[in-house]
Amino acid sequence: MPLASSWFSAQLPFPSVHIRRQDVRPGDYPHQNLEKGRRMDAGAAKYLEENVGGVLAKALAEMTVVQPKDGVDFLSKWLAQYAELEEAKTVKAQVEQDLAKMRAQTREKLAAKEAERQTKQAEVQKLEALYTGLFEKFNSEETVFEDKFWQELVTVAQSTAGASAVYLGVLEQGEEGSEITGPHISYEYASKGSEWMTEKVLPEGKGVTWGALTENPAEESFKEMCLWKPPSVEPVVETEDGAEPEKPSSPYYPVSVECVTDVASMHYFHMTRLGAYLAIPLVYQSYYNGDAYADAKTYEEEKKAEAIRRAEEEAARQAAIDAGEEVPEAGEPPEEKPLTMRGTDVKMVLCLDTLGTNTAFEEGNAMKILELAKACSQCKSKTEFKQVDNQVLSVIDETHRNEIDEKVVEVADQVEQGFMEQLEAEQAEAEDELKKELIQKKFAFLKALQVAKEMHQLIGGLTSWVYTTSDVMNVVAALAYFAGYSKKDIYPRRKSTMDWQKLKTLLNDPLVLLEKVVKKEVEGPKKDVPPEHLHNFILQMASPAEMDAEKAKEISPAFQLLYNLVQAGCAYRNADLELRKAEFNKKKEEAGEEYEGPALEDLDDDFKETA
Structure with a gap:
């Protein structure tokens, strides 16, 4: 070529x-x-x-x-064939190029679909892991229920059901003097973006949610109340006669509405939007009450007494054996009875909606949320049961109590010795008995405050209590008012009665409370103060009937520290008021009819109630 x-x-x-x-x-x-x-x-x-x-x-x-014979003809045909072959090559190359491009695009689409599938699968697995993790945590015997679990329940319920919003409400009976006097559902927790729901309440009789908190509703009212009877997941009890067993029934049923605009009785906190609604009942037995505490205390004291009695009998029996006497075999100990407590129902409702998306809840997901709510209520109830019993055990532990009493006395003696010299020096300079009284009360207050600071960890231990009496709460609240806290810091929102779960948060870090007491000006006039910060109000709250230092000590050495402190503070303030009142009366008496100064009650708000 x-x-x-x-x-x-x-x-x-x-x-x-x-x-x-x-x-x-x-x-x-x-x-x-x-x-x-x-x-x-x-x-x-x-x-x-x-x-x-x-x-x-x-x-x-x-x-x-x-x-060839005809070269021209051969050449022309050869060139024509050559042109066809070249054109075919070009077409083939273009086709192969197009096919390669299509294959690449197909591979990209398949890869994108696979990536999307894996992403969705990972998301499903993540959601399933969140649900399984919380469900297993609720069912674990080692779990101690915490308030943060309520928010976790809301978050997991939203992701599991694919809800637009989830909010958890609790049934409140209402109180005289509070914002709402009648029964209502107060929403305490909400999913992200729906936090505004925690400012809302649902009065009794409004909307369909109340159906979820209706115990044993009549069968004929299910449709009217939009109730849903889910398939039973509880074990079925077999009968001996071969008859069809009855499925266990629940006293409370969920409310389910596929399209909210189809139900005229729906109540909207915001604008009307298309979607579905689901209200899951969450009812548990609470043991944060005086009856349960009394039951646990009686049980543990009897159990302790029985153990002491049997120990004494065994010691006497062993002594007889050592003395060579014939002693019958010891009998089997009586079967220990289980602890039972009287609980009270706390009714809550877990609400889910898809408003704005116009989608319905899948029944399988609704069942999962229902089971999660049941596990949550059981976990909360079991935790409260154990906490009440543990509190009783700590209170009746005399050995530990005696050790604490000795420590408190030791610290008090050391603090008193540290203030003695300064106290004597200031009293020596005092001109009258009222001034000496004021100085004495001041140092008694400073002593009580210093002892409390030295033993702040003991005071912090009160937060482990899950129940206490109103007398104890009044004393703690009086000290908080003395330190300058407001009603908002002490009372649960929308309530006019105190709750220990709210109040004890002030003792999470006792030094914060005590530092506020340190900075509080006890002496001198007070003007334009809230009614709860007035001396007489605090003194009355800090002095429950039949309460004294010994009674406070019986309740708890830690509580006695708080009681002594608020009593010393009130005595200090009272001594200051008495001294300034005497000085005012003396000045007024000396001026006689020419006195043109302000009235006593205008000098200090604390004089208004005593004038």
């Missing part, structure tokens, strides 16, 4: 330039025209070489092999 190509190139004539005679005079061939011609011939040759030279070389080489 190279030889044929070279041969063709050698034999290929250059394009001739036809020069007319009349255009050229004899002897007239300009040099530049010759150069131009040569450049044109070289360019044409190059063009032909690059575009047809190779093809013609192949054709001529083939021709030399075949040696």
